[in-house]
Amino acid sequence: MSSSTSLNTWSDALSxxxxxxxxxxxxxxxxxxxxxxxxYALTYGVYGERKISAFMQDRLGPMEVGPWGLLQTLADILxxxxxxxxxxxVADKALFVIGPLIMFVGxxxxxxxxxxxxxxxxxxxxxxLFYAVGIVSLEVVGILASGWGSNNxxxxxxxxxxxxxxxxxxxxxxIALLCGAMMAGSLSMQHFNVVQSGPYGFMHFFLFRNPIxxxxxxxxxxxxxxxxxxxPFDIPEAESELVAGFFTEYTGMKFAMFFLAEYGSMFxxxxxxxxxxxxxxxxxxxxxxxxxxxxxxxxxxxxxxxIILKGFFFIxxxxxxxxxxxxxxxxxxxxxxxxVLTPFAFIAFVLTAIWEIYM
Amino acid sequence: MQELGKAELxxxxxxxxDDNRVVIExxxxxxxxxxxxxxxxxxxxxxxxxxxxxxxxxxxxAEPYLGYLHRCFEKYxxxxxxxxxxxxxxxMDYLAGINTELAYCITVEKLLDIEIPRRVEFIRVIxxxxxxxxxxxxxxxxxxxxxxxxxxxxxCFRDREIILNLLEWISGAxxxxxxxxxxxxxYDVPADFRKRVAEFVTYFKPKxxxxxxxxxxxxIFVKRTKGIGIMPAEVAINYGWSxxxxxxxxxxxxLRRNDPYSIYPELDFDIPVPDGKFSDVGDSLSRHLVxxxxxxxxxxxxxxxxxxxxxxxxxxxxxxxxxxxRPKAGEVYGRAENPRGEVGFYIVSDGKSTKPLRCKARSxxxxxxxxxxxxxxxxxxxxxxxxxxxxxxxLGEVDR
Numbered sequence: 232m233s234s235s236t237s238l239n240t241w242s243d244a245l246s247x248x249x250x251x252x253x254x255x256x257x258x259x260x261x262x263x264x265x266x267x268x269x270x271y272a273l274t275y276g277v278y279g280e281r282k283i284s285a286f287m288q289d290r291l292g293p294m295e296v297g298p299w300g301l302l303q304t305l306a307d308i309l310x311x312x313x314x315x316x317x318x319x320x321v322a323d324k325a326l327f328v329i330g331p332l333i334m335f336v337g338x339x340x341x342x343x344x345x346x347x348x349x350x351x352x353x354x355x356x357x358x359x360l361f362y363a364v365g366i367v368s369l370e371v372v373g374i375l376a377s378g379w380g381s382n383n384x385x386x387x388x389x390x391x392x393x394x395x396x397x398x399x400x401x402x403x404x405x406i407a408l409l410c411g412a413m414m415a416g417s418l419s420m421q422h423f424n425v426v427q428s429g430p431y432g433f434m435h436f437f438l439f440r441n442p443i444x445x446x447x448x449x450x451x452x453x454x455x456x457x458x459x460x461x462x463p464f465d466i467p468e469a470e471s472e473l474v475a476g477f478f479t480e481y482t483g484m485k486f487a488m489f490f491l492a493e494y495g496s497m498f499x500x501x502x503x504x505x506x507x508x509x510x511x512x513x514x515x516x517x518x519x520x521x522x523x524x525x526x527x528x529x530x531x532x533x534x535x536x537x538i539i540l541k542g543f544f545f546i547x548x549x550x551x552x553x554x555x556x557x558x559x560x561x562x563x564x565x566x567x568x569x570x571v572l573t574p575f576a577f578i579a580f581v582l583t584a585i586w587e588i589y590m
Numbered sequence: 591m592q593e594l595g596k597a598e599l600x601x602x603x604x605x606x607x608d609d610n611r612v613v614i615e616x617x618x619x620x621x622x623x624x625x626x627x628x629x630x631x632x633x634x635x636x637x638x639x640x641x642x643x644x645x646x647x648x649x650x651x652a653e654p655y656l657g658y659l660h661r662c663f664e665k666y667x668x669x670x671x672x673x674x675x676x677x678x679x680x681x682m683d684y685l686a687g688i689n690t691e692l693a694y695c696i697t698v699e700k701l702l703d704i705e706i707p708r709r710v711e712f713i714r715v716i717x718x719x720x721x722x723x724x725x726x727x728x729x730x731x732x733x734x735x736x737x738x739x740x741x742x743x744x745x746c747f748r749d750r751e752i753i754l755n756l757l758e759w760i761s762g763a764x765x766x767x768x769x770x771x772x773x774x775x776x777y778d779v780p781a782d783f784r785k786r787v788a789e790f791v792t793y794f795k796p797k798x799x800x801x802x803x804x805x806x807x808x809x810i811f812v813k814r815t816k817g818i819g820i821m822p823a824e825v826a827i828n829y830g831w832s833x834x835x836x837x838x839x840x841x842x843x844x845l846r847r848n849d850p851y852s853i854y855p856e857l858d859f860d861i862p863v864p865d866g867k868f869s870d871v872g873d874s875l876s877r878h879l880v881x882x883x884x885x886x887x888x889x890x891x892x893x894x895x896x897x898x899x900x901x902x903x904x905x906x907x908x909x910x911x912x913x914x915x916r917p918k919a920g921e922v923y924g925r926a927e928n929p930r931g932e933v934g935f936y937i938v939s940d941g942k943s944t945k946p947l948r949c950k951a952r953s954x955x956x957x958x959x960x961x962x963x964x965x966x967x968x969x970x971x972x973x974x975x976x977x978x979x980x981x982x983x984x985l986g987e988v989d990r
Contacts, residue, residue: 288744384625388647388971462738463810472975474631557810558738560972561647 260353267342275543276494277304283547284554314483322480323380330377331481331488337369338495344420345502348512348534352421359420360412363503364405367458367496371397377489378477389476392466392561397458399565403572404454407447410576410583411507414441423506424534428513432525436510443586446579448508450572452545455500457564459493462553466561501545502538512538620645629658633736633975636985640962642974649974652966654959659989667949672698672915673772675949680766682933682951683987686725688717688757689928690987691770696851697924697935698772701917710774710907711853712899716787717757717769719888719895723794724753725929726881726888729982733878734805736979737814742805749797752790759786772915775907784896791889791896798885806882812868815875819965819977822872829964830957833931834884835981837863838877845927857894859887874980881929881982916944930954930982951990955983 248256278293278301285292293300318327341363343353356362371394378390414437415423429435437444457464473479478489505511512534516524528537559567625642628634637658643651663682667675679694680687692714699706731746754764760779761769769776805811821831826839836843844861846854862883869875919941925934931954938948958981965977 284740288741289748290744384623392647465738466972472633472972554741555804556739557734557805557808557814558972559810560814560970562970563813 263347263351263353267347271494271498275546276497277307277490280550283550287551287554308487311483311487314486316483316485317480319382319480321382323382326376326380327480328485330373330380331478331485331492333373333376334370334492335373335488335495337367337373338492338499340366340369341499342495345499345538346420346424346506346511346534347538348531349421349424349529351531351535355419355421358418360408360418360423360503360507363420363499364401364408367499368397368401370492370496373492374477377481381477381480383480385474386477386479389473389479392473393460393477395561396460396464396466396564396568399568400454400457400464400572403450403568403576404458406573406576406580407451407454408503408507410444410447410579411437413580413583413587414444415507420506420511424511424513427510428529430518430525432513432517433510433515434517435513436508436515438508441583441586443579443582444508446575447583448504450576450579451504451507452548454568454572455504456549456552457568459496459500459549461497461549463556463559464564465553465558466564497546497549498542501542501549504545505538505541509541510537511541622650627652627974634978635732635983638959638978638983638985638988640966640974640978642966642971644971647970647972649966649969649971652962652974654962656956656959656985657989659985661990663951663990664949667946669945671944672917672946675946676771677766677768679951680768681986682953682990683725683928683930683955683984684765685728685984686721686929687765687767688714688721688769689725689926690933691767692718692852693924693926693928693933694935695770695772696926697922697937698915698917700924701920701922701937701939702772702912702915704773704910704912706773707902707905707907707910708853709900709902709905712895713775713779713907714770715852715854715857716892716895716899717760719891720753720756720787722929723885723888724750724757726885727753729881729929730801730805730878733979733982734811736975737811739805739808739811742801745797745801745804749794752793756786756790771908771911773911774909778905778907784899787892788896791893795889798882798889802882806879812875814972815869815878815976815980816873817870818874818973819969819980820870820872821961821965825964826872826961829961831931831961832954832957833928834877834880835931835958837861837880838980839872840864840866840876845925845932849925851924851926853895856898857891859890859894862887874976877980877982884929914944917941925952928954930984930987931958933987953987953990955981955985955988956990959983959988 245256246254246260248254248259281300281303282292293303296302296306318324344356344359344363346352346355374393374397375390378386378393381387411423412418415426417423417426427435427437433439438448456462460466478486481489502511509515514525514528514533514537516528518525623644625644626639627642628639629637634640639655639658641653641655642649661681663678666678670678676691676694679690683690727746727750731743731750734740734742734746757767757769758764760783761767761776763769821829821835821839823839823841826836827841831839832843832845840863842861842863845851846859847861862880864871864876864879869879917939919939921936921938923934923936925932932952933954934952936948936950936952937946940947962978962981966974969977
């Protein structure tokens with residue numbers, strides 16, 4: 232992984248930065264994704280989703296607070312902060328409190344291996360992809376803790392559904408990502424980007440380089456929707472069936488924590504999708520003749536722009552699906568996972584292996 | 591619910607119904623959970639409470655509990671004059687106020703035996719059909735929400751808003767109109783009425799197609815509703831079902847045709863009944879389909895009425911309203927086809943009073959809801975939500 236480690240000049244220098252033995256740099260490195268999540272959840276996550284859904288539904292969305300309702304999210308946060316933080320008397324207090332924290336930490340830890348450009352990555356692990364897939368599973372524990380700890384029947388239903396769903400969908404999702412790992416020949420997140428960048432822009436992306444890559448790409452996208460509890464797979468929180476699923480009993484900032492975690496993992500899966508199949512921070516623009524578009528749009532800052540743009544595009548698709556489709560039933564969801572996605576993921580796996588060996 | 595033999599329930603249980611195949615599994619002894627669904631639950635459409643005995647996600651038994659919105663309508667009717675009852679009928683089925691008013695007014699008119707001006711009849715039918723569309727839009731939209739589709743709901747409400755504005759324009763109220771009076775109407779329609787309703791019809795026709803493409807023909811929507819909550823025709827008749835519920839089971843029964851009132855016999859419209867091609871006859875999808883197709887029929891009726899409605903200069907819709915309503919002694923049952931089924935009023939008059947001796951209201955939703963226990967047996971909780979949604983209850987009418 233020498234090629235990828237040498238790229239992380241900024242982050243290496245930053246994490247080595249200390250003031251009198253105090254590792255300030257490490258704290259900044261950890262804070263960057265946190266600030267990013269907060270900013271993105273504030274702007275694109277909440278406000279963007281409201282505006283996008285409003286656009287799809289022929290309404291205006293938030294318009295009252297600030298120009299075009301821009302300050303609506305801030306007003307919501309102030310409201311949530313003022314809310315009484317209720318812990319039901321019959322709840323299991325320890326589990327109830329720790330549930331949202333585990334969920335948030337689970338989605339936040341995955342940001343450590345997301346490369347925001349060629350020069351910045353929290354930790355370029357050689358098993359980065361494996362780590363990302365693994366650490367997100369921590370959310371299941373949080374969901375189960377909050378669902379069980381709430382001592383509410385609806386929450387329990389939501390938690391049980393959610394655990395069944397997320398654990399099942401991890402299988403096709405992981406196999407689909409494994410196809411990408413085979414094409415890249417590595418599990419390091421930076422390496423994915425390095426092998427997919429080149430002068431011809433998008434022609435280097437696995438999705439356009441390898442015709443089989445479409446299959447794991449679609450499988451991972453569908454499975455990631457289910458892992459995030461997004462529609463049409465929002466069964467754990469199905470508001471018309473289970474009131475609010477596993478977070479029925481939550482109020483105030485604990486409630487907001489679930490949303491931060493949800494938006495955090497939405498970006499996470501979108502980023503992983505674009506890193507594994509669409510080149511991550513690599514510029515999609517090709518060098519055409521004398522016009523060196525690719526060279527012009529590559530570099531640390533451009534890299535961050537590209538990966539965020541690609542991530543936001545897939546978040547937009549997720550929102551689009553959410554506001555268009557009805558919800559599947561539990562057994563239909565499991566059917567889709569075990570009888571459709573998993574076999575196709577295996578097929579994709581074998582085909583990718585054959586392609587990689589013989590082409 | 592205590593009578594249920596636990597041993598009997600445990601020996602076999604229905605795991606899930608897939609197409610026409612029922613999987614039955616002999617299983618370990620598991621504990622049942624009593625789950626109170628509602629009265630505050632997003633998909634019980636108001637304040638219905640279902641006490642479900644569940645085995646995991648499977649509903650073993652669901653019992654509806656009613657009465658949270660009971661307002662003593664029938665008793666109250668005995669204390670007030672005949673015309674004063676009209677606003678209270680609005681509050682029964684608050685999504686189809688004009689239809690309920692119409693049912694009540696034609697009942698009293700039957701008792702009084704008075705002739706209604708033709709123009710009044712046309713206005714009544716146009717407004718009633720507009721209200722039927724509005725009511726079906728709410729039913730379809732909220733059904734979408736029950737199944738997780740939020741956008742069709744807002745599309746429905748956007749178009750319903752136009753109807754409500756039209757009705758507000760002519761009656762002064764958005765939902766509780768008090769527009770149809772015994773023997774006439776509260777006001778004549780404004781001068782531009784015909785033009786604006788015609789504009790709405792032209793605007794709305796493509797929207798119906800859009801709604802069909804977005805919701806009715808959606809793969810997931812069909813998967814969620816097809817074959818769920820099947821009600822055979824004979825059972826439906828025995829339960830006393832009416833309206834789209836009964837037609838969804840394949841029975842061609844519509845009071846506008848079978849027991850005609852007002853000017854419906856002069857009008858040309860179909861009674862949509864599922865043919866079993868797109869849906870299984872009697873399932874939730876059929877009931878949804880009937881409502882969706884009835885919107886087209888209502889538009890057809892409105893267009894015909896707009897063509898045929900006589901223009902009378904200086905028309906007074908209150909001309910034949912009796913100064914004092916005191917029917918001769920006797921009893922009468924009048925009924926009309928509401929968006930949710932047959933709404934009927936049984937009125938007894940003693941011949942001396944200006945107040946009814948007895949006024950019994952037959953609620954369509956109440957009768958339709960009574961089959962809930964049968965329909966919910968062995969369904970999954972998401973299917974239970976799909977079934978409640980397909981019954982399309984308005985608790986104001988169930989409890990009265």
